[in-house]
Amino acid sequence: MSSLRLLLGLIPSTLKIEQAEKALIDEFEKLQVFTKSDLLAKYTKLHDLVNSSSFVQKRKEIESLKYKNSEEYSREKEFLSLQKAKDILLYFKTISGSMLKRFRDLDGSQKIRDFEEIESFIKSNTFRQRRKMKPITFKDSDEYRKLLEYKSLRKDPEIKAFLKAPSNLTKSQAILKFEELGIFIKSPGFLAKKNMKPITFKDTEEYKKLLEYNRLKNSLEIKEYYRFKSSKEYANFLNIDGSARLARYNELKEYVATPAFKERKNYLLDTKRFEKTEEYKDAQEYEKLKKNEDIIWYFKVKDSDKFDVLKKKELTFIDDFNSDTLDTNKWLTNFYWGDKLLKDHYSVENDLHAYTEKDNFEIRNSLLKIHTKPQRITGKVWSASSGFKTREFSYTSGLINSGKSFRQMYGVFSAKIKLGNPVARNNFWMLADKITPHIDICRTSNNKVWTDFVADPGRFSKSSIGPRYANDFYIYTLEWTQDKLVWKINGQEIFRQTSDVPQVPMYILLAGGLDKPISGMTTMEVDWVKVFQFR
Incomplete structure (x- = not known):
């Protein structure tokens, strides 16, 4: 195919x-x-x-964060519960009202101390006994007892005798006592006492204290004080004020008011929080x-x-002829051995051309052109039988090789070439240090394009394709591995060699030339040369 x-x-x-x-x-x-x-x-x-x-x-x-599963939610819930609690609500109602202030103003005051002192007295056994007292009359007095004593002495015989016959004799103690009592019962004080009205509880100081107690007790101020003091509201106040419960409420109230809490709450409630x-x-x-x-x-x-x-391959050599002159660091313009030993150009026996140093090369528009043209010139020719001799040539051409700068064993050797006149002998080939192995990657001759392999002077193989492939640019390639040589044109295989595969480094050559006369000039054009090594 x-x-x-x-x-x-x-x-x-x-x-x-x-x-x-x-x-x-x-x-x-x-x-x-x-x-x-x-x-x-x-x-x-x-x-x-x-x-x-x-x-x-x-x-x-x-x-997956949810506010209801967060610590913030738990703490806010606790705060709201405390905020609605009856004892907390009542506590704040108490401290915001006026009653607690009035209570505190009175609590411990002199007025309360006085009231409680009177109340303590009113509730004492002494007062209760005093309140039960019977009315006090003249008969309950010392004056009455002295009157009775006076009357008793008056009945005494000694006293009676004295009264009947007063004497200047020394008076007895009884008479002296009687006379003393007689003077007393006639005194204004005694007479006033004898005529006294009965004394009742209402005439006592205790009664006055009772009246003062009742007055204070019924005063609005005292009534409010003790009513509040005994109220559930005040009891709740005492229970809550300073308690751990109130401290917790205040702690949570402060916490839920912080920017950090509000920010965290908004973050947890935000269903698009990941997007932020x-x-x-x-x-x-x-x-x-x-x-x-x-x-x-x-x-x-x-x-x-x-x-x-x-x-699979690595570029090891390239020339795309982009400069105005040939790169002499890469190319010799002579046979390798001619340059190394002869220091001159030479041709071989069948050549109709002599190679020149530079006259047959042209580089223009990134193309290397090797011209083979009619020209009379004297040059050397090599003969295997007679060695070097001088000869007249009717044509000149050019040759370049990389023998001095680049050699490689195995790889891909490729060039884009327009070979030119298929009757001429334009060539892209490879050599080692000896005459063989010799590999023509492509060459023209006898109106065809050839691929050749010469393993040694007695063994060679070749293949050809039509002259059409000489008249335009094609990419000629040799793929060289340890066990085979494959020739290709534009990726299409032309020929394959699997025996006598070279196992020495080889260099590349490009040359024009003739082995048969032609009329006029022919040119081989080279766009680029590339060599790759297999990785």
């Missing part, structure tokens, strides 16, 4: 191959550059972050980068076999 395609010229066009190869190389280079890019580094970092277990866990935690986190920004940026054309392209091609053809 390949032979039929070659015969019919049905091979891929050189332009399309180069365009495809350039596109592939450009894309591969883009891949290599992109592999080290900040964009990919950022994507990789975000990819690792967003897909990490810690990130996934944190996102899950953030999105740095993690969300990272996730969004990651999703955006996932849709980036370069990122999509990178992951599509990075592990594909698309670039295997490039990865």
Whole structure:
């Protein structure tokens, strides 16, 4: 099938191959550059972050947060419960009212101390006994007892005798006592006492204290004081004031009023809270980068076999002839041994041309042109039987080789060449230090394009394709491995050699020439030469 395609010229066009190869190389280079890019580094970092277990866990935690499951909710609920509690409500009602202030103003005051002192007296046994007293009359007095004593003495015989016959004799104690009592019962004080009204409880100081007690007790101020003091409200106040319960209420009230609590509550109530986190920004940026054309392209091609053809080989030699002159660091313009030993140019016996140093080379528009043209010239010729001798030539041409700068064993040896006149002998070939092995990657002769392999002077093989392949640019390639040689044109196999495969480094040559006369000039044009080594 390949032979039929070659015969019919049905091979891929050189332009399309180069365009495809350039596109592939450009894309591969883009891949290599992109592999080290900040964009990919950022994507990789975000990819690792967003897909990490810690990130996934944190996102899950953030999105699963519920206010009702939070400590903030529990503390606010506790605060609201305390805020509505009857004892707390009553406490704050008490401290905000005026009654507690009035109570505190009276509590411990002299007025209360006086009242409680009177009350203590009123409730004492002494007072209760005093209140039960019978009315006090003259008969209950000392004056009455003295009157009775006086009357008793008056009945005394001694006293009676004295009264009948008073005497200046010394008076007895009884008479003296009688006379004393007589004077007393006639005194105004006694007479006033004898005529006294009965004395009752209402005439006592205790009664006055009772009246004062009742007055104080019934005063609005005292009544309010003791009513409040005995009230449930005051009892609640005493129970709550300074308590741990009130302290907890105040602590929670202060807590729920803090900006931190409000911010946390709003955060927990926000169903879109994850969207406000740095993690969300990272996730969004990651999703955006996932849709980036370069990122999509990178992951599509990075592990594909698309670039295997490039990865499997490494460029070791290239000349695309972009300068105005031939690069003499790469090329000799002579046979290798002619330059090394003879220090002059020479041809071989069948050549109709002599090689020149530079007259037959032209570089223009990134093309190396090797002209073979009619020209009378004297030059050397090599004969295996007679050695070097001088001869007249009717044509001149040019030859370049990399024998001094570059040699390689195995690899891919390739050049884009327009061979020119198929009758001429234009050649892209390879040599080692000896005459053989000799490999013609492509050459023209006898109106054909040939591929040749000479293992030694007695053994050679070759193949040919039509002259059409000499009249335009084609990419000629030799793929050389340890066990085979494969010749290709524009990727299409021409010939294969699996025996006597060379095992020595070889260098490349490009040359024009003739082994048959032609009219006019012929030119071989070379766009580029590339050599790759297998990785």
